[in-house]
Amino acid sequence: MNLAKFPRVRLAHLATPLEPMPRLTKLLGGPEIWIKRDDCTGLSTGGNKTRKLEYLMAEAQVQGAEMVMTQGATQSNHARQTAAAAAKLGMACHILLEDRTGYNHDNYKYNGNVLLDYLHGATMEHRGPDLDMNAEMEAVAETMREEGRSVYTIPGGGSNATGALGYVNCAFEMLHQFVEMGLDVDHIVHATGSAGTQAGLITGLKAMNADIPLLGIGVRAPKDKQEANVFALAEKTAEKLGCADVVQRGDVVANTDYVGPGYGMPADDTLEAIEIFARSEAILLDPVYSAKGAAGLIDLIRKGHFKKGERVVFLHTGGAIGLTGYTHCFDVPK
Numbered sequence: 530m531n532l533a534k535f536p537r538v539r540l541a542h543l544a545t546p547l548e549p550m551p552r553l554t555k556l557l558g559g560p561e562i563w564i565k566r567d568d569c570t571g572l573s574t575g576g577n578k579t580r581k582l583e584y585l586m587a588e589a590q591v592q593g594a595e596m597v598m599t600q601g602a603t604q605s606n607h608a609r610q611t612a613a614a615a616a617k618l619g620m621a622c623h624i625l626l627e628d629r630t631g632y633n634h635d636n637y638k639y640n641g642n643v644l645l646d647y648l649h650g651a652t653m654e655h656r657g658p659d660l661d662m663n664a665e666m667e668a669v670a671e672t673m674r675e676e677g678r679s680v681y682t683i684p685g686g687g688s689n690a691t692g693a694l695g696y697v698n699c700a701f702e703m704l705h706q707f708v709e710m711g712l713d714v715d716h717i718v719h720a721t722g723s724a725g726t727q728a729g730l731i732t733g734l735k736a737m738n739a740d741i742p743l744l745g746i747g748v749r750a751p752k753d754k755q756e757a758n759v760f761a762l763a764e765k766t767a768e769k770l771g772c773a774d775v776v777q778r779g780d781v782v783a784n785t786d787y788v789g790p791g792y793g794m795p796a797d798d799t800l801e802a803i804e805i806f807a808r809s810e811a812i813l814l815d816p817v818y819s820a821k822g823a824a825g826l827i828d829l830i831r832k833g834h835f836k837k838g839e840r841v842v843f844l845h846t847g848g849a850i851g852l853t854g855y856t857h858c859f860d861v862p863k
């Protein structure tokens with residue numbers, strides 16, 4: 530496999546830091562916890578989509594596109610990073626936003642990621658829930674193509690085999706850091722949604738024969754569906770890289786016990802995780818993804834699934850700008 534043969538445009542500040550979390554480790558009394566800071570990828574408040582966009586935007590440029598189009602939930606971090614990448618590369622960006630939560634607060638609808646989409650010059654249109662959003666997007670793209678525009682469409686979350694290459698690269702980056710820092714890591718944990726992050730990571734880890742279990746904490750789909758989605762994308766990614774079959778079905782593990790009321794809707798343990806990380810390590814999590822991942826990490830430590838004597842790396846996938854869209858969830862004293 531040779532990642533360097535795929536076109537790539539530099540958008541992220543890499544390598545992102547890998548740091549210990551001594552106060553959180555002490556607080557929970559279990560394994561030594563480290564954090565991989567993909568919230569610090571640098572592009573318009575950062576996050577995991579920036580690594581995927583390095584490969585997706587390069588492919589758009591190779592195809593001669595003047596516009597990129599994508600879709601996501603109202604407070605989509607992926608839409609915001611795509612809008613930022615397009616601005617930086619001088620391309621137009623059009624976004625379809627899906628009302629997946631039914632939240633009617635002004636901050637949810639216009640602040641956070643939505644504000645940044647606007648500031649980066651993206652045009653937006655809205656859809657109700659329960660539609661096939663990738664099909665909606667392709668229909669809009671087709672109309673624009675008939676008008677003579679060259680449009681490159683990016684699926685939700687940037688999760689196809691091209692986008693997943695960004696997380697193959699992240700797996701290599703982490704393994705290199707583990708070697709440089711002399712860290713023997715027992716587990717890697719992160720939030721999993723549209724599957725590209727986990728699919729890329731597991732492909733990279735398996736291609737390097739790393740033997741470090743990867744656990745995705747789900748934010749939407751039930752376990753069977755989430756694992757099937759990740760595995761299907763990992764197979765495509767491995768094939769694209771020329772190492773087909775490197776990932777086995779059993780390598781793909783998701784725990785979906787921390788989804789709470791639904792996608793984009795925080796549970797009590799989601800909000801608790803935000804406060805624990807903010808107060809013990811000054812790390813800001815987001816209520817849609819990273820805090821659900823962290824809630825899973827915290828609970829699995831409390832239950833003894835991750836134990837003293839082990840070392841766990843939590844991959845922070847970003848999203849904290851979304852907090853400003855969720856002010857209704859926090860009781861700030863007046």
Ligand SMILES: *Cc1c(COP(=O)(O)O)cnc(C)c1O
Binds near residue numbers: 606607846
């Ligand atoms: C998109 C996203 C995820 C999930 O990554 P996928 O590749 O979609 O599974 C996790 N955290 C944040 C902050 C995200 O924006």
